[in-house]
Amino acid sequence: MSNHSDAGIWFSKRWENFWFAPSDGTNLAICRIIFFLGLAIVYPAELLSTWDMIYYAQWGDVPDYFNRGLSGPFTWLGLEQTGYDNLRILDCIFFIALIMSGIGLFTRVSTLVVFLLGFYLWGLPQCFGKIYHTTAIPVFMFAILAASRCGDRISIDAWIRRKIGWSSPVHLKSEGAYTWPVRLAWATFGLCFFAAGVSKITLGGWEWLLSDQMKWNCIAHHYNEYRVAKWTLPIVCLPGFSPIASAATIVFEIAGILIIFNSKLRAFVVANLTLMQIGIWLLMGVPFTLWLVSYVFFVPWDRIFRYRNDDTELA
Amino acid sequence: MNQPDKSKLLNFLRCSMCISVIGWIAAGWLFPSLLTQLYESSYGDTLRLSRYPLERWLKQWNSVWARGLIVGSIAWLAMYAISSERFRNWYDRFSPLSSSSLKPPRSRRSRAPFYFLGAIILIGQSVDILISREHWPFSHFPMYTGIQTTDYVRYRVDGVLADGTEISLTPYFVPLSPGKIGAVVVNRGNRDLEKHANRCAAEYFNWYSTSRELGRHDGPEITRLKIYHLQWVLQEDASNLDSPLTTLVSEFPLTGKNE
Numbered sequence: 001m002s003n004h005s006d007a008g009i010w011f012s013k014r015w016e017n018f019w020f021a022p023s024d025g026t027n028l029a030i031c032r033i034i035f036f037l038g039l040a041i042v043y044p045a046e047l048l049s050t051w052d053m054i055y056y057a058q059w060g061d062v063p064d065y066f067n068r069g070l071s072g073p074f075t076w077l078g079l080e081q082t083g084y085d086n087l088r089i090l091d092c093i094f095f096i097a098l099i100m101s102g103i104g105l106f107t108r109v110s111t112l113v114v115f116l117l118g119f120y121l122w123g124l125p126q127c128f129g130k131i132y133h134t135t136a137i138p139v140f141m142f143a144i145l146a147a148s149r150c151g152d153r154i155s156i157d158a159w160i161r162r163k164i165g166w167s168s169p170v171h172l173k174s175e176g177a178y179t180w181p182v183r184l185a186w187a188t189f190g191l192c193f194f195a196a197g198v199s200k201i202t203l204g205g206w207e208w209l210l211s212d213q214m215k216w217n218c219i220a221h222h223y224n225e226y227r228v229a230k231w232t233l234p235i236v237c238l239p240g241f242s243p244i245a246s247a248a249t250i251v252f253e254i255a256g257i258l259i260i261f262n263s264k265l266r267a268f269v270v271a272n273l274t275l276m277q278i279g280i281w282l283l284m285g286v287p288f289t290l291w292l293v294s295y296v297f298f299v300p301w302d303r304i305f306r307y308r309n310d311d312t313e314l315a
Numbered sequence: 316m317n318q319p320d321k322s323k324l325l326n327f328l329r330c331s332m333c334i335s336v337i338g339w340i341a342a343g344w345l346f347p348s349l350l351t352q353l354y355e356s357s358y359g360d361t362l363r364l365s366r367y368p369l370e371r372w373l374k375q376w377n378s379v380w381a382r383g384l385i386v387g388s389i390a391w392l393a394m395y396a397i398s399s400e401r402f403r404n405w406y407d408r409f410s411p412l413s414s415s416s417l418k419p420p421r422s423r424r425s426r427a428p429f430y431f432l433g434a435i436i437l438i439g440q441s442v443d444i445l446i447s448r449e450h451w452p453f454s455h456f457p458m459y460t461g462i463q464t465t466d467y468v469r470y471r472v473d474g475v476l477a478d479g480t481e482i483s484l485t486p487y488f489v490p491l492s493p494g495k496i497g498a499v500v501v502n503r504g505n506r507d508l509e510k511h512a513n514r515c516a517a518e519y520f521n522w523y524s525t526s527r528e529l530g531r532h533d534g535p536e537i538t539r540l541k542i543y544h545l546q547w548v549l550q551e552d553a554s555n556l557d558s559p560l561t562t563l564v565s566e567f568p569l570t571g572k573n574e
Binding site: 006007010011013014017019020021056058059061062063065066070071072073074119123125126128129130131132133135136139140143144147148175177180184187188191192193194195196198199200201202203204207208211213214216217219220222223224225230233237257261262263 | 324378381382385386389397398400403409410412413425426428429431432433436437440443444447448449450451452453454455456457458459460461462463464465467469485489490491492493494495496497498499514515518519521522525526529531547549550551552553556
């Protein structure tokens with residue numbers, strides 16, 4: 001047998017094992033619960049702040065002159081700003097759909113509604129002023145969960161199915177139907193961080209790495225609307241802070257592409273990316289709360305809760 | 316294992332990798348001069364190159380070239396690694412398979428959502444990474460790629476009350492964050508800056524007044540709205556936070572000197 005067929009068989013085995021390893025769906029179900037209910041908590045909690053992620057209905061009042069459009073699917077689909085009353089209704093439906101997706105009620109429909117409305121409601125603010133990238137990852141997660149069978153386990157739908165004598169097809173567990181959504185979430189995360197790292201290298205160059213730009217960036221956030229504690233100023237002014245922080249940022253963002261390769265490597269890279277985003281929150285006041293909720297996909301929940309068999313349910 | 320086949324494949328991959336990397340590096344060297352000649356020729360108008368300065372096209376090409384080199388190098392190294400038996404053996408020890416035998420799916424269509432979605436995400440993100448563009452939610456995530464110096468500017472929108480007092484109107488323009496309030500003023504595209512700034516002031520004034528009438532906020536009535544440009548030289552202790560260099564950019568209604 002020649003080497004190229006060996007390589008092909010090896011790659012094929014690895015591909016199948018990564019994306020479609022057998023899983024009973026517990027991990028995916030717990031990710032679904034925590035992700036959607038976590039967003040349902042974070043989303044209204046941000047009503048207490050003044051960020052543009054809140055008060056969606058009021059996007060209907062923003063003058064059309066300020067709308068510079070949004071390149072990409074949002075414009076290609078002809079989506080436009082609608083009025084205050086319509087946005088209020090859509091916002092309420094979105095919030096209800098988040099809750100329903102979290103508890104697993106009419107999951108296929110509710111996750112689809114979350115994706116469609118999330119895409120519109122979270123895309124609309126990006127048409128005004130500048131794009132805030134905190135919403136991109138959750139929208140990808142919405143799409144992944146909407147296309148998956150995340151409601152087959154630990155859900156009201158599953159309970160109803162058992163009561164009326166239905167069950168999910170058993171073959172789905174062995175075919176990886178509950179594995180690929182979580183793995184695709186990993187890959188998406190990795191790709192987004194990799195993109196950020198490549199941008200810093202190609203757009204910032206050596207000057208981004210070696211100058212004091214990171215220090216002045218952190219200090220600049222004290223001069224704008226971000227709430228940054230004063231005690232962080234001496235930290236960012238430490239000698240060597242800027243190049244070390246810049247280098248670490250680039251290394252861990254580029255390393256995001258390695259998330260899919262090995263569990264220990266994944267844990268190391270994800271832990272450092274989490275710390276990086278927490279660090280950005282502390283030093284710059286930029287809350288990546290929506291991204292932090294999305295980290296739920298990296299936690300091996302099924303190992304934590306140790307399910308013994310298919311019929312065991314979380315109390 | 317067929318040794319001649321193995322070495323043939325590896326040699327083929329090595330050659331292809333070298334040729335493509337050298338070709339890409341050569342393109343990076345030759346393309347800018349070709350682009351410059353095109354720009355200055357009559358074809359430049361045909362291809363609508365003249366809508367942006369040449370420097371902008373060259374900067375865009377440099378970014379695409381660098382990204383292509385990074386992504387292409389990683390892709391080639393990955394293919395070369397997979398074709399190496401030594402690497403495969405090492406990787407099998409480093410990351411053992413969790414399942415030795417997997418059942419093939421009953422129907423290939425069951426995997427259609429994965430392949431469809433995966434292709435969209437991979438292709439969309441890859442294109443935006445390579446051409447450094449944003450097609451939300453796909454993006455090359457260019458956050459904080461700029462070089463921040465000690466010069467810092469932002470904009471503030473103030474309202475003038477009947478007694479002449481000026482107050483900040485930032486809290487009343489929710490959902491626009493203060494950053495977006497300023498970004499709206501800056502994003503003028505091809506529009507005249509002064510005309511655009513005056514229009515922004517008028518739009519902010521009308522928005523504030525209309526929202527107040529509709530009960531969206533409880534802000535005071537204003538007679539005039541002003542947009543200020545604030546500038547600081549950053550200090551390590553942020554001691555000059557309250558004393559920016561303030562310049563009036565525009566106001567509404569316009570006074571005689573602004574018309």
